[in-house]
Amino acid sequence: MSDYPPLVSVEWLRDRLDDPNVLVLDASVYLSPAQDGHSRGEFRSGLDEYLKSGHIPGARFADLFTEFSDPTSRFPFTRPQREQFEAAARKLGITPATHVVTYDGLVGQWAARLWWVFTTLGHDRVSVLDGGLRKYVAQGGRLETDIVPYQKTSYRLPGPPKDFVRTDLVADIVAGRAGGRLVCLLQPDDYSGAIAVRSRAGHIPGSVNLPFTRLVNEADNTLLPPSRLRSLIQSVTPLEGELVVTYCGGGIASTLGALAMAVIGYKNSLEYDGSLAEWLDDPGHPMATGEG
Numbered sequence: 001m002s003d004y005p006p007l008v009s010v011e012w013l014r015d016r017l018d019d020p021n022v023l024v025l026d027a028s029v030y031l032s033p034a035q036d037g038h039s040r041g042e043f044r045s046g047l048d049e050y051l052k053s054g055h056i057p058g059a060r061f062a063d064l065f066t067e068f069s070d071p072t073s074r075f076p077f078t079r080p081q082r083e084q085f086e087a088a089a090r091k092l093g094i095t096p097a098t099h100v101v102t103y104d105g106l107v108g109q110w111a112a113r114l115w116w117v118f119t120t121l122g123h124d125r126v127s128v129l130d131g132g133l134r135k136y137v138a139q140g141g142r143l144e145t146d147i148v149p150y151q152k153t154s155y156r157l158p159g160p161p162k163d164f165v166r167t168d169l170v171a172d173i174v175a176g177r178a179g180g181r182l183v184c185l186l187q188p189d190d191y192s193g194a195i196a197v198r199s200r201a202g203h204i205p206g207s208v209n210l211p212f213t214r215l216v217n218e219a220d221n222t223l224l225p226p227s228r229l230r231s232l233i234q235s236v237t238p239l240e241g242e243l244v245v246t247y248c249g250g251g252i253a254s255t256l257g258a259l260a261m262a263v264i265g266y267k268n269s270l271e272y273d274g275s276l277a278e279w280l281d282d283p284g285h286p287m288a289t290g291e292g
Contacts, residue, residue: 008129023098026104026105062088075277096125100118102115105133109252166272181208186209186253204247205288210233216256243270245271249275
């Protein structure tokens with residue numbers, strides 16, 4: 001188990017902003033409304049907000065569109081290959097000894113995504129800022145628009161990559177050939193198929209719904225306390241050693257579920273990186289609608 005907690009508080013970070021071994025990364029990605037008013041809209045980089053609206057002092061911008069996702073994949077925001085990740089980390093001045101702290105300007109799903117990329121590729125010295133930018137600003141944290149120069153490093157991953165769930169295992173779980181509980185982190189109307197934002201509506205058969213927004217405190221975007229997180233997750237799966245597979249539409253919200261599993265210390269949990277984007281790529285894969 002890593003000695004680096006999955007979450008750190010605003011107070012913890014403010015006491016360490018001058019620590020050369022702590023590096024803050026802004027992972028924000030925003031959703032621009034669709035012009036037709038019906039479709040989901042388009043994701044856009046949070047770089048403009050980082051530059052113009054400000055960022056935590058010393059924070060560097062981590063590009064989840066191209067540098068920390070695989071641009072050669074057919075599916076958006078796919079985990080990058082080892083070599084690509086190392087090049088992106090070198091560019092940001094990261095070393096194997098760096099304690100990376102991720103945050104975003106939303107409810108934490110993008111910060112969790114970057115945390116998941118780091119941890120599953122073997123860089124365990126990474127945490128998510130609990131409450132993100134919203135909590136930081138609410139507690140009087142100052143922002144800056146200046147970018148402090150930094151040098152590239154010769155970064156190499158300090159540990160071996162960890163596994164994540166691929167489509168063949170999900171198909172085996174659905175068919176009953178493998179054990180496991182699929183937990184969908186989409187919103188209820190998306191999970192049920194009441195709205196359709198992909199080629200086919202609904203959810204993977206047999207999966208249960210736990211909307212990612214229920215994992216956070218609405219007032220300040222912090223994750224629920226561990227005891228409440230455990231109770232909430234136990235409302236959809238018993239947490240008695242079974243494999244828990246989190247998924248969503250494209251592998252973003254589901255990493256907030258993966259983060260919650262890490263916070264409560266549950267070991268047998270993996271994230272389906274391709275999520276519905278990859279599942280629906282095969283027209284033979286079944287989908288279900290309704291509340292489940």
